[in-house]
Amino acid sequence: MLGAIEAGGTKFVCAVGDEKGNIIDRVKIPTTVPEETMAEVIAFFKKYELDAIGIGSFGPVDVNLESPSYGMITSTPKLAWKNFPFVQAMKDAFSVPIGFNTDVNAAALGEATHGAAKGLDSCLYITVGTGIGAGAVVQGKLLQGLSHPEMGHILVRRHPNDPYQGKCPYHGDCLEGLAAGPAIEERWGTKGINLVDRQDVWELEGYYIAQALMQYILILSPKRIILGGGVMNQKQVFSYVYKYLQEMLNDYVSLPELSEYIVSPGLKDDAGITGSLLLAHQALTEA
């Protein structure tokens, strides 16, 4: 049996199941401080006989196996979790192989294996919510280089009619600074959920996301793009993304029909936890 943790900034989802994505038990635990949250995580898993555990974590995290800080959450603004040795904490409690990656890389793996990119050796998973993050499967493997991707912070061009200065503490008006949920709220004075009928809100959102997708496509050439996260529950954003992406790319690269190429998660809200089960399975087979 496999254990999985989808560690988010507001809650941890823990599950036990198998690599086919079957989940037999799950629990949600609030993200408070490591001592508290981890005690509940460990108590949940102690009920089961596990063969391996996979972790898809909020970040930034150190995923470089050769690094002394491998398995740690590194420079997160959630200060209680800064430099938290996530993998070590789990190893101390369970002597099984531990897989570890970012939450969005886990989601990309989940979608490539059992979701909207099933059967493809390449996909990009993007979440647009409290923050913007992305993970990718490239030629069958989770994308990794010097570190994991940080695609939410790429630069986009400000819309000429958008005076909002942006909300990213590092870059101001990068993609996340202009298009994540908190930016929508600050720009328009109320949460996105209260702006459902305002087409201008979602058109601007689509404009920024389309720019990001253009960069991702030209750099990575993914075989499918999956757009998830709370903001993307406003389905009208998709049509603006298609419209602006078409205009900006101007047929320079040939893509599949956009409505089949850029889609919602096939696993809905379970992309991350399913991917974390797969990380556990990978850790087990590589152990």
Add this chain to the structure above:
Amino acid sequence: MLGAIEAGGTKFVCAVGDEKGNIIDRVKIPTTVPEETMAEVIAFFKKYELDAIGIGSFGPVDVNLESPSYGMITSTPKLAWKNFPFVQAMKDAFSVPIGFNTDVNAAALGEATHGAAKGLDSCLYITVGTGIGAGAVVQGKLLQGLSHPEMGHILVRRHPNDPYQGKCPYHGDCLEGLAAGPAIEERWGTKGINLVDRQDVWELEGYYIAQALMQYILILSPKRIILGGGVMNQKQVFSYVYKYLQEMLNDYVSLPELSEYIVSPGLKDDAGITGSLLLAHQALTEA
């Protein structure tokens, strides 16, 4: 013995040698029309007993083995070469395995194997010249998804003091439209080679290239970045790239010392032809 073709828009370099990058003969052939250029290419290689041939070609090309147009140059503005079946033309003349990829992916492979990224399983090679293109090695393999990357056409933010409208026929002021050689010439009224002492020219160039590198780093996280091509012979551009990249990234991701992370090609002008020899070697070992 291996054959290699570095097929560029103005000339073809053909070489025979081995996978260690040793070259025992080479020739330069002008890129005119396929009948003429290919006749010379074939005549050159017919002098040798070859085991395999590798091609690194200008593009766009179709590198998808499952595609009916695999091995073709596709939608190039060089009309005589549009839809030219490059791999088939070589197969008709030589019954040996043929490796095929973009010129910049070949150069990335050359640099990762024998050049400035030797020993690393990840690098990004960018050429800034008549056009801007990039290739990448990711986890030991040439980056490929739906197609090969087209990184030269990503969007950048116009510098507030740069009124130049850009030169890309597809996107106007994309990276290539603002920062390739022809854009420099049109903006400043003379070729870059006549502007060596104009620091404002190279500072602006560094500003645009730094923006591009920021996107590449956040999306791909390469372990080393190699900046080649004619424009990068103006070595002063590097210091502006370091300066602006530092400012823009604002310590969001931790990188090695920039002067060791972003470097000139270790193989100088031979990155592409060396990579093409390696493509030949790969074709041979996979045959």
